[in-house]
Amino acid sequence: MKPAVFDYIRPGSLPEALAALARHGAAGKILAGGQSLVPMMNLRVVKPEVVIDINRVPGLGAIRVDGGELVIGALARHAALLSSELVKKHCPLMADAYPWVAHGPIRNRGTLGGNISHADPASEMPAVLAACDAKIIAKSAKATRTIVAKEFFVAPLTTTLAAGEMLTEIRIPSAPAGQGWSWQEEAIRKGDFAMAAVGVTLTIAGGRCTQASVAIGGMERAGVRLAKVEAHLVGVALDEARIASAAKLAAELVQPGDSYHADARYKRELVEALTARALTTARGRCK
Amino acid sequence: MAAFPISLKVNGAAVSRTVEPRTLLSDFLRDDLDLKGTHVGCEHGVCGTCTVLIDGQSARSCLTFAVQADGCAIRTVDGLAQGGQLNPLQQGFWEKHGLQCGFCTPGMLMVATELLERNANPSTDEIREAVSANLCRCTGYYNIVESIQHAVTLMKEGAK
Numbered sequence: 001m002k003p004a005v006f007d008y009i010r011p012g013s014l015p016e017a018l019a020a021l022a023r024h025g026a027a028g029k030i031l032a033g034g035q036s037l038v039p040m041m042n043l044r045v046v047k048p049e050v051v052i053d054i055n056r057v058p059g060l061g062a063i064r065v066d067g068g069e070l071v072i073g074a075l076a077r078h079a080a081l082l083s084s085e086l087v088k089k090h091c092p093l094m095a096d097a098y099p100w101v102a103h104g105p106i107r108n109r110g111t112l113g114g115n116i117s118h119a120d121p122a123s124e125m126p127a128v129l130a131a132c133d134a135k136i137i138a139k140s141a142k143a144t145r146t147i148v149a150k151e152f153f154v155a156p157l158t159t160t161l162a163a164g165e166m167l168t169e170i171r172i173p174s175a176p177a178g179q180g181w182s183w184q185e186e187a188i189r190k191g192d193f194a195m196a197a198v199g200v201t202l203t204i205a206g207g208r209c210t211q212a213s214v215a216i217g218g219m220e221r222a223g224v225r226l227a228k229v230e231a232h233l234v235g236v237a238l239d240e241a242r243i244a245s246a247a248k249l250a251a252e253l254v255q256p257g258d259s260y261h262a263d264a265r266y267k268r269e270l271v272e273a274l275t276a277r278a279l280t281t282a283r284g285r286c287k
Numbered sequence: 288m289a290a291f292p293i294s295l296k297v298n299g300a301a302v303s304r305t306v307e308p309r310t311l312l313s314d315f316l317r318d319d320l321d322l323k324g325t326h327v328g329c330e331h332g333v334c335g336t337c338t339v340l341i342d343g344q345s346a347r348s349c350l351t352f353a354v355q356a357d358g359c360a361i362r363t364v365d366g367l368a369q370g371g372q373l374n375p376l377q378q379g380f381w382e383k384h385g386l387q388c389g390f391c392t393p394g395m396l397m398v399a400t401e402l403l404e405r406n407a408n409p410s411t412d413e414i415r416e417a418v419s420a421n422l423c424r425c426t427g428y429y430n431i432v433e434s435i436q437h438a439v440t441l442m443k444e445g446a447k
Contacts, residue, residue, distance in 0.1 A: 001330060008291065008308035008354055031355075038350040039331035042311075051308065053355060079344075103420030104398060105338050105345040191419060 003041035010053045014139070017054050018166060022141035024050045026163035031055070032075055035102070035110035036118040054166075061111075065090060065174070072170040074113035078102065081112055090174040091132055093199055097124045097183035103191045113167045116152070119159045119222040122193035124185070126153055126222035129170065131199040131215035137169040153223035179203050180285035184274040185217070188261050194218040195262040196270035198250070200278040202238070204286040209233045214246075214278075216271060220255040228253055229275070238283050247276035293357040297322070298366025306353045313337045315353035316363055324365035326393050328422075335421030338394035339363045345401040345420075364393035367400070375441040376400060376434075385434030387425035394421045399435045408439060 011017040021028050029048035031037060032055070040046045054060060060075035063084050070090040072081065081087050082098040101124050102110060115125050116136070129136075129149040136147045138161055145165070152159050161167065175181065185197035197217035203210045212233040214226045229250045236242055256267035294303045297320060304319055311330075316322045316339070328334035330349045337348045340362040367374045373381060376399055386392045395418060402409055402417040409417070414435050418428060 002311070002314070003309045005307075005309055007289065008352070010354075034350050034352075034355075035332060035347075038352075042330050042349065051352075055355060103335075104401070104417060105335065105347055105420050106332060108344040109341075109346050109350070189419065 001042050001044060003038070004044055004047040006041075006048055007050045008053065009050060010056055012056060012058075014057055014060070014168065015141075017052055017057055018139055018141040020050070020052045021164050021166055024052075028052055028163075030114075030117075030166050032114035033077065033110035034114075035106050036114060036120070060168070063087070066171075068174050070172040070174060072112055072172070074166070074168050075111055076113070078107035078110045078112065078115070079104070082107060091128075091172050092175055093131060093181040093183060093201055094125070094128050094172075096181060097128050097185075097197075097199060100124050100183070100185050100187070100190065100194070100197070112170060116149075116170070116222070117159060117161060117167050119153050119155075119157050120193070121156050121220065121222045122195075122218045123222060124183070124194065124197060124199075124217055127197060127199045127215040127217040127224070128183070129172070130223040130225050131201055131213045132172050132175070133213070134170055134172040136167055137171065138165045139168045140165045149223055150225050153221055156221050175201070176203065178287040179211070180282035180287075182278040182281035182285070184278040184281070186270050186274065195259070196256070196267050196274055198271065198274040198278045200275075200282045202233070202279065202282040202286055204238065204283065207237050208235060209238050210235075214250065214275065216250070216254055218256070218267065219271075220257070224254075226250055226253050233279075238279065243276055243279045243283070246279060247272045250275040291354045291357070293354055295356050295358060296360040298362055304353075308352060308354050310353045311349050312339070312351040312353045312356055312361070313348035315356075316348060316361070319353075322363055322365045324393050325363050326390055328390065333422065334391070334394070335398070336391050336394040338397045338421065340397060340401060343401070343404070345398050362397075362400070364396050367396060375445060376403065376438040378441055379434040379436075379438030380431075383430055383434040383437045385426070385431045391421055391423040391425075395423065395431055399438070402435070403438065403442070407442065409435075411436070 027049040031053045062073040088095045134149040138145045180202045212230045251268040251272035256264040290305045326336040328336040332350045339348045
């Protein structure tokens, strides 16, 4: 199918883009990589009246480190992040998950900012950002807002971004030295949407777990953290029995829906297996 | 509806046209420029037969508006053969039966073009990873992978 008619604006700067958004409100839609928005437009699931193409805004694609944080601009492409040494060093969980994100031609154009603004529950990066306590910077013509990742995603395909607001930057605290990590996923084919996925970071000191984050993908909404599983892990030694009981708890807490390739019962089984695998792998990477 | 003037390069030739914003790059190539080599399949980015190179990077032309290609260099399957001669990749597909119905072939050739330009000697895994971006419902991919491997051999022979 073909997209419905729309007006096209190509701002040359961020203030111009924000002014266009302010002018058009909910009728305006930001176009970054277009790998989620354009399919929806082609299928006429969405029909924005105005498309604001930010691809020519200079500087928006930067990947840098600033004040102990990995800072990723709204236009940073998946392909650039996948091969980034900064990502490997400062957010190894993201580097671990990136090979699972889409395929080459999609990664060449798709952006992390667009991906999380789309907020697909089956997407990897919302879970990665939630697990890493990332902050999302959103700007409007009038104000700048900082939103923590786990509060950014409110429902499937829905974020807290308001009409007139645009994601400009993602800031991820640098992974502390010694922290372990692991991304585990099951999909029909690599690059397809996850049936279930688990992202974990762990810190172990003096034989006990001192920090744990557990985030899941493919469930009820994007960017879900399992706080009860984390509480079950922190303060104790992570032996096989503890990992097994944490994985079981994770499977009880998730709220999977039935999908074509996996029903809810199977997804719970996947969550249990993937959580155990992620915790075991992350534990092995702790120093 | 406002139309936008765009100027770009397509297979090395300068092109200037006026397009409606909603015109997809795939439709622009096929209908405005009459370059029918780029196929249109699913029109939502899944099948990959519409894959072209935008400034050297593979992209779904069905997920790109023509207006976005303003100022860019586009390469399509129509530009691979030179002077009526198949290039080594096309020759590889020809000799190793890398196609049956041929519908996916334009996209396969373009992801393979990107792969070989970045890596003149890819491993089987790297080839499989590259073609996994696109759907083929005939070959089971084996002959496509072999075709690309054969193209690597032809290119090495040609370089001697």
